[in-house]
Amino acid sequence: MTTPATHPHHPAESHDAPWWRHAVIYQVYPRSWADGNGDGIGDLPGITSRLPYLADLGVDAVWLSPFYVSPMNDAGYDVADYRDIDPLFGTLDDADALIAQAHELGIRVIVDLVPNHTSSQHEWFQAALATAPGSPERDRYMFAEGKGADGSQPPNNWQSVFGGPAWTRLEGADGTPGQWYLHLFDSTQPDLNWENPQVREMFTDVLAFWLDRGVDGFRVDVAHGLIKADGLPDWHERTGMLGSHEEEHRTEGAQPARAPMWDQDGVHEIYREWRQVLEGYNPEGDPAKDRILVAEAWVEPVERAVAYVRPDEMHQAFNFGFLECAWRAEDLHQVVTDSLDAADLVGAPSTWVLSNHDVVRHASRLGLEVGVTRPNGIGVGDVQPNNALGMRRARAATVLMLALPGSAYIYQGEELGLPDHTALPDEVRQDPTWERSGHTERGRDGCRVPMPWEAGQPTYGFGPGHQSWLPQPEIYGPLAVDRQQGVAGSSLELYRTLLATRRELDLGVGELVWDDGFGPDVVAFRTTDQAGVGVHVIANLGAEPVALPTGAEVVLSSAALVGGELPTDTTVWLRVG
Structure with a gap:
């Protein structure tokens, strides 16, 4: 083949970068x-007992979804007490034992924080229900009078992300209708009023509570939702996590409109305050x-998303553009380019993720027709x-992802190749969305x-x-762990090899250089450290096999090569340096 045309795109960082x-975070x-x-039901002692598995897998940190006291109307994302563990x-x-064991194994611990809303059973909301309109207790939440002569219409037309109205009206003990309260999610998850200083003070205290117990960070749920637009104007699109991100709401070439409940500029002041709290726990500035x-911020365009990771705000933001990207070479090339460019503008690392607890697993999602809008569950x-x-x-996408510079996230079980349970009976579903x-x-x-x-076990x-x-x-x-451990070619062993090689070659801090020497159905790049050591990554998304460079040494491949060529839907790492 001809000598490839290459061009640098993202510079390498020092080996001792923070x-x-x-990091690879699980x-x-x-x-x-x-x-x-x-x-x-899974529990903290169960997690602690399985931490050696994560150490063997080779991850740097573990992120735990909520474990706080909760009535579990939304699987723990409805928090009744942020400073205690639910008996479940x-x-x-x-929790202390889990954090200590993880640290002993060299694994950092990141915990979920849910600041947009509380449970309706939180003591603050219960106090609000017991007081009159206009009280200090009600001011901690988003209470409002209804429209119409008798207040019988909601304050605006917002819809819940989970479906149905985003407002619920209260009734007095005598059945008299009262004010409405906002809940962008379930009706048992009332939105907090982040213009209220007491709300800000409470969460500063919650940060300190968990930092004092040794946690290494926080993943911030719905980080783009805390501040709402002045006047709470109507919104005539669907209330998805991205507002009007659905294709049917977008004219060609246009960016989605910014919904009044998402990505308001006032959120950034909150995170600058939080960053100062965290910096106070590392006064010597030791990167280790x-x-x-970490922001869960479903924000477009990417330039607004990276505003959350400016040097005085958050450290990372999830890259949902990569997760949502169609399995097309042009699309992948573009989203990686855009992600790195935007992150470089603010000096932040990009992040890469293919699955999490809110989306159809990528082993199933990528088995759908290319270009189909991602379904919210399959049944x-x-x-x-x-x-x-x-x-x-999924294997090819993962091999590509784990060569990219920046931080990568792995969702539990994806290393086993787990698909979604797409035949789950509807009668056992617990997600309030249903x-x-x-x-x-x-x-x-x-x-x-x-x-x-x-x-072989129950x-x-x-x-x-x-x-x-x-x-x-x-x-x-x-697909169970014991069926894959030590089995050459298994999904689990592929992940172990990927993570070990990624760490050995410092790919997370590498320079990315695009390789344009292949056809339009191929994604090809080199990730190398400051000394030029790394891998040449080639992902074939086309219908025909792709010839590899003459004399190339294969480090690993998502599937077996055929006659020395790269088959369809396969990614390979070749040795560089």
């Missing part, structure tokens, strides 16, 4: 990771001791993914099904009991 600029969904007491998951002593903030009667195709593309959408969107249960550890070794809070599909048996 840990969070290149998300644990506590309900579904490991059940220590046999009640069918254990105790504060269990940095505590970090019985829906178009089913092509499992074999999805797995092949009911609130009028059974039009199945929601997120399919990606939250418990982990399989041992194929619940595939998830716990000592005979049932799990969501049933597992039969395909999880052959």
Whole structure:
């Protein structure tokens, strides 16, 4: 083949860059990771018992979805007490033991923080219900009078992300209708009023509470939602996490409109205050001791998204553009380019993620027709993914992702190649999206099904009991950890090799150089350190095999080469330097 035309795009960083600029972070969904007491629900002792698995996998940190006291109307994202552990998951002593064990194994701990809303059972909301309109207690939330002569219409037309109205009207003890309160999610998740100083003070205290217990950072849920536009104007698009991100709401070439409930400029003042709190826990400025903030901010365009990671705000923001990207070479090239360019503008690392607890797992998602809008859950009667195709593309996508400079996120079980449970019976669903959408969107249960550890055990070794809070599909048996450990070519061993090689070659702080010497259906680049050592990455998304450079030494490949060529839906790392 001809000598490729290359051009540098992203400069290499020093080998001693702060840990969070290149970390691989593993998300644990506590309900579904490991059940220590046999009640069918994962817990903190279960997580602690399985931490050696993560150390062997080779991750740098673990991010835990919420474990706080909660009525569990939204699986813990409805918090009733931010300073205690729900008995479902254990105790504060269990949390301390988990943090200590993780640190002993060299794994940092990031915990979820849910600041946009509380549970309706939080003591603050209960106090608000017990007081009159205009009280200081009600000012902590978003209460408003209704429209119309009798106030019977909601204050505006906003809809909940989960479906249905975003406003609920109160009734007095005598049945007299009263004020309305805002809930962008479930009606049991009232939105806080972040213009109220008491709200800000409370969360500053919560940060300190967990930092004092040794956590290494916070993933901030709905980070773009805390401040609402003045006057709460009507919004005539669907209330998705991106506002009008759905294709049917966008004219060609136009950026989505900014919804009044998302990405208001006032959020940035909050995160500058939080950054100062975290900096206070590392007064000597030791990069190894940095505590970090990670934004879940579904924001477009990417230039607004990276505003959350300016030097005095958060450290990382999830790259949802990469997660949402279609399996097309042109699209992948563009989203990587845009992500790196935008992050470089503010001196931040880009992040890369393919799956999490809110989306259809990429082993299933990539088995759908290319270009199909990502479904909010897949169930019985829906178009089913092509499992074999999805797995092949998932492996290829992961091999590509883990060569990119920056920080990468892995969602529990993706290293096993777990698909969504796309045949989960509707009657066992627990995501409030299913009911609130009028059974039009199945929601997120399919990606939250418990982990399989041992194929021959009840619940595939998830716990000592005979049932799990969501049933597992039969395909999880052959994919269990004990069926993949030590098996050459298994998904688990591929991930272990990827993470070990990524760390050995410092790919997370590498320079990215695009390689234009292949056709339009190929994504090709080099990631190398400051000494020029690294990998040449080639991903073939086309229909025909691709010839590799003469004499190339293969480091690893997502699937076997055929006759020395790279087959369709396969990514390879070649040695450089």
